[in-house]
Amino acid sequence: NAGVTQTPKFRVLKTGQSMTLLCAQDMNHEYMYWYRQDPGMGLRLIHYSVGEGTTAKGEVPDGYNVSRLKKQNFLLGLESAAPSQTSVYFCASSSAKRLTGELFFGEGSRLTVL
Amino acid sequence: AQSVAQPEDQVNVAEGNPLTVKCTYSVSGNPYLFWYVQYPNRGLQFLLKYITGDNLVKGSYGFEAEFNKSQTSFHLKKPSALVSDSALYFCAVRDEANDYKLSFGAGTTVTVRA
Numbered sequence: 373n374a375g376v377t378q379t380p381k382f383r384v385l386k387t388g389q390s391m392t393l394l395c396a397q398d399m400n401h402e403y404m405y406w407y408r409q410d411p412g413m414g415l416r417l418i419h420y421s422v423g424e425g426t427t428a429k430g431e432v433p434d435g436y437n438v439s440r441l442k443k444q445n446f447l448l449g450l451e452s453a454a455p456s457q458t459s460v461y462f463c464a465s466s467s468a469k470r471l472t473g474e475l476f477f478g479e480g481s482r483l484t485v486l
Numbered sequence: 487a488q489s490v491a492q493p494e495d496q497v498n499v500a501e502g503n504p505l506t507v508k509c510t511y512s513v514s515g516n517p518y519l520f521w522y523v524q525y526p527n528r529g530l531q532f533l534l535k536y537i538t539g540d541n542l543v544k545g546s547y548g549f550e551a552e553f554n555k556s557q558t559s560f561h562l563k564k565p566s567a568l569v570s571d572s573a574l575y576f577c578a579v580r581d582e583a584n585d586y587k588l589s590f591g592a593g594t595t596v597t598v599r600a
Contacts, residue, residue: 376529407590412495414576414590415530430587462529472518472537475588477529 374398378463378478385453385485393448393481395463403466404446405430405475406438408459415462421446453485488513488581492591499598505567507594509560509577518580519560520588521551523573530576536560547571567598 376397385391395404402423407415417430421440435457437449446465450457460482464475489512499505511517518537522530534545541553551562560577577591 405588412592414490414592416590417587420587464530472535474520474532474535475522475530477522477531479529480527 376463376465376476376478378461378481380481381479382482383484385450385483387454387485389453390449390451391453391483392450393461393463393483395446395448395465395478396444397446397463397465397476398444399465399467399476400443401465401467401476402443404440405464405466406436406446406448407462407464408432409462409480410459418448418461450483453483455485457483458485459483488517488579488587488589490577490579490589490591492575492577492594494594495592496595496597499567499596501569501598501600502566505562505564505571505596505598507562507575507577507596509562509591510558511560511577511579512558513579513581515581515583517560518582519551519553520578520580521545521549521560521562522576522578522590524576524593525573533562533575567596569598569600572596572598 405420406418419438421427424443427438439447463478466475491510520535521533524530536543536553544550
């Protein structure tokens with residue numbers, strides 16, 4: 373009963389390095405999201421996807437790219453990491469068409485950029 | 487634009503006492519309102535939601551919330567708090583005209599002392 377799985381859980385990068393966070397869900401959900409969580413700021417939406425092959429920008433998309441090649445996977449990429457991207461990243465998914473349903477979250481990926 | 491405010495960064499209560507976590511919202515249409523809880527080093531878990539109907543909503547772990555349209559509030563309540571309720575609580579809102587994006591408050595840390 374995995375739900376939403378994020379890998380890796382922890383990562384330390386140097387400024388300018390690149391990396392990809394992987395999110396996988398086994399609930400056949402259409403909608404997937406990437407959020408970042410910073411102290412005192414709650415969760416902010418980075419990018420989201422409403423189905424396989426589609427992506428859209430959220431509130432804070434700069435410096436990130438995403439891809440949804442398969443329905444169950446949603447990848448978040450950092451092409452050139454910056455210290456401002458130090459954060460905890462959460463992936464979430466949801467099935468309800470009108471989104472009256474709740475989001476299911478992964479356990480988070482803690483990223484530190486030095 | 488939609489937004490959520492959680493006016494208290496921290497709430498401290500004694501075990502067995504009532505617990506209230508405040509939330510106010512702003513939307514242009516009808517709101518869909520949610521409460522989530524986050525335990526240390528974990529992802530967010532859904533507690534309850536208000537979509538339509540009865541203003542008093544009951545959720546997981548004995549929590550309930552009251553929707554008040556005139557005061558644009560959706561306060562979370564529990565009649566008798568437990569030490570295990572100590573966690574970070576997030577209120578979230580979605581505007582019915584804004585299908586995909588869920589906006590979160592900054593979070594309220596609840597500490598229940600024995």
